[in-house]
Amino acid sequence: MLNYKVKIGLVPERRFLPGPRRTELFSQDVAFQNKQKAVRFLKEKFASDDVEFVDLEWLNDEGILEQTADAYKIADHFKKQDVDAIFIINCNFGNEEAAGKIGQLMKLPTLLWGPRDEFKTKRYTDTQCGLFSISKQLKRYNVPFTYIENCEIEDPKFEQGFNDFLSIVTMVKNFYRLRIMQVGTRLKPFKCVMANELELTERFGIDVIPVNMIAMKSKFEEVTVSKKETIEMHVEFIKKHYDVSDIEPETLFKMAAFIETFRDLMIENHCDVIATECWTVMNQAFGAMPCLAMSILADLGVIVICETDIHGAITSALLSCAARGKKAPFFGEFTVRHPSNDNSELLWHCGVFPTSMKKTDEKKPLAVFKPSFCGKDGHYTLARFQGERGNYYLLGGEFDTTDGPETFGTWVWAEFKDLPALERKLIEGPYIHHVSEVEGRFTNVLKEFTKYVPGLIFDPLEK
Numbered sequence: 001m002l003n004y005k006v007k008i009g010l011v012p013e014r015r016f017l018p019g020p021r022r023t024e025l026f027s028q029d030v031a032f033q034n035k036q037k038a039v040r041f042l043k044e045k046f047a048s049d050d051v052e053f054v055d056l057e058w059l060n061d062e063g064i065l066e067q068t069a070d071a072y073k074i075a076d077h078f079k080k081q082d083v084d085a086i087f088i089i090n091c092n093f094g095n096e097e098a099a100g101k102i103g104q105l106m107k108l109p110t111l112l113w114g115p116r117d118e119f120k121t122k123r124y125t126d127t128q129c130g131l132f133s134i135s136k137q138l139k140r141y142n143v144p145f146t147y148i149e150n151c152e153i154e155d156p157k158f159e160q161g162f163n164d165f166l167s168i169v170t171m172v173k174n175f176y177r178l179r180i181m182q183v184g185t186r187l188k189p190f191k192c193v194m195a196n197e198l199e200l201t202e203r204f205g206i207d208v209i210p211v212n213m214i215a216m217k218s219k220f221e222e223v224t225v226s227k228k229e230t231i232e233m234h235v236e237f238i239k240k241h242y243d244v245s246d247i248e249p250e251t252l253f254k255m256a257a258f259i260e261t262f263r264d265l266m267i268e269n270h271c272d273v274i275a276t277e278c279w280t281v282m283n284q285a286f287g288a289m290p291c292l293a294m295s296i297l298a299d300l301g302v303i304v305i306c307e308t309d310i311h312g313a314i315t316s317a318l319l320s321c322a323a324r325g326k327k328a329p330f331f332g333e334f335t336v337r338h339p340s341n342d343n344s345e346l347l348w349h350c351g352v353f354p355t356s357m358k359k360t361d362e363k364k365p366l367a368v369f370k371p372s373f374c375g376k377d378g379h380y381t382l383a384r385f386q387g388e389r390g391n392y393y394l395l396g397g398e399f400d401t402t403d404g405p406e407t408f409g410t411w412v413w414a415e416f417k418d419l420p421a422l423e424r425k426l427i428e429g430p431y432i433h434h435v436s437e438v439e440g441r442f443t444n445v446l447k448e449f450t451k452y453v454p455g456l457i458f459d460p461l462e463k
Helices: 028-046 070-081 096-106 127-140 156-175 197-204 213-226 228-241 249-268 282-286 291-299 310-322 419-428 443-452
Strands: 006-013 051-054 085-090 110-113 145-147 179-183 207-211 273-276 333-337 344-349 379-388 391-402 410-415 436-439 456-460
Touching (some): 006 070, 006 096, 006 156, 028 051, 028 085, 028 156, 051 070, 085 096, 085 127, 085 156, 096 110, 096 127, 110 127, 110 156, 145 443, 179 249, 179 310, 197 207, 213 249, 213 282, 228 291, 249 291, 273 310, 310 379, 310 443, 344 419, 379 410, 391 443
Parallel strands (some): 006 051, 006 085, 391 456
Antiparallel strands (some): 344 410, 379 391, 391 410
């Protein structure tokens, strides 16, 4: 399962000044006040079950990095604490060598920020000036970093920037250990979803774990007996949300059994997401299809991508991490243009949208094992991770939903700024028509994420 918990190592630092304590420029006392305020604010505002902080209160009397030699002690401590990222808080002009060194030693996502300088009649900190120096030292050590504009910590820009960084850290943490369960083989008619398994492992550490249909069928038969009561509960959920009057009870039970089958197999294989065969063999082998199960599983935190699309599974995992597990991604492909709106496209798939996305409570009939509903209106981020000829790209951008004709399956009508230009990008570029989406604004998060993945190129959806 994807892990949405992150641990941030806090590195408040200031300029090392031997001799008497300064009362004006580079004041140690003002720097300490800045440190106290920042650490207190972070813990009160952001600490949660999914966000933990590791501080430097053990390092010295004030819990601040001053001397470069201490960077090694801090790195050892952070590694023992298994932090996922570090946050360099520049409390006055700072120590560029020490800040650069801790970044170099940790080799983790790094956030850089310092509070806005107070300047009335005297200068006490020159924090912004120090940020320029620290950033250059990080670059010289080849440390990718994310920067929040020099601002007050209560500024909305800080909150947005810090939340974005939490998303980036979650993405990086999961990406380099991602395990994708591939159920069955690639669909014979769909060469467009081919992926280079060897290259994904060698370049990114991503593992593809194959599960053949015999193993799938064996697990399916097992759960229909061992988890009968749980499956019956899923059946009742389905009846509550869909018109199943034309579905035989035995078939409905099989459709629900896919939920526990996929979930058990994913847990047993220690996988994070699933890419599965779906419409060419499932009905022959099981007497039902898994489309509805995918929809229900999405709301249970289990991402199952249809048509054995490995790159699609990676994309959906990234978007789920960008949303830090708070929103379920969906898998809507470019299908047809709107009949009257030249900038609107039907993002559709057989039934893999989360049930929670239903725009209305209407109980529509299941269409050949598939749920059928329009997704709720909103603002969404769209992405596609794609490899081609040894290069890897991350397409990313946003859209608003708009009105359009009804159809079957699961869908939204997406409105873009310039759909003809986007159509040409998809035709001529490396991407296929499969894309993943999640509610919210995450374009900047996707772009910043690529800083931490050498060789992954961010490609904006619309320029």
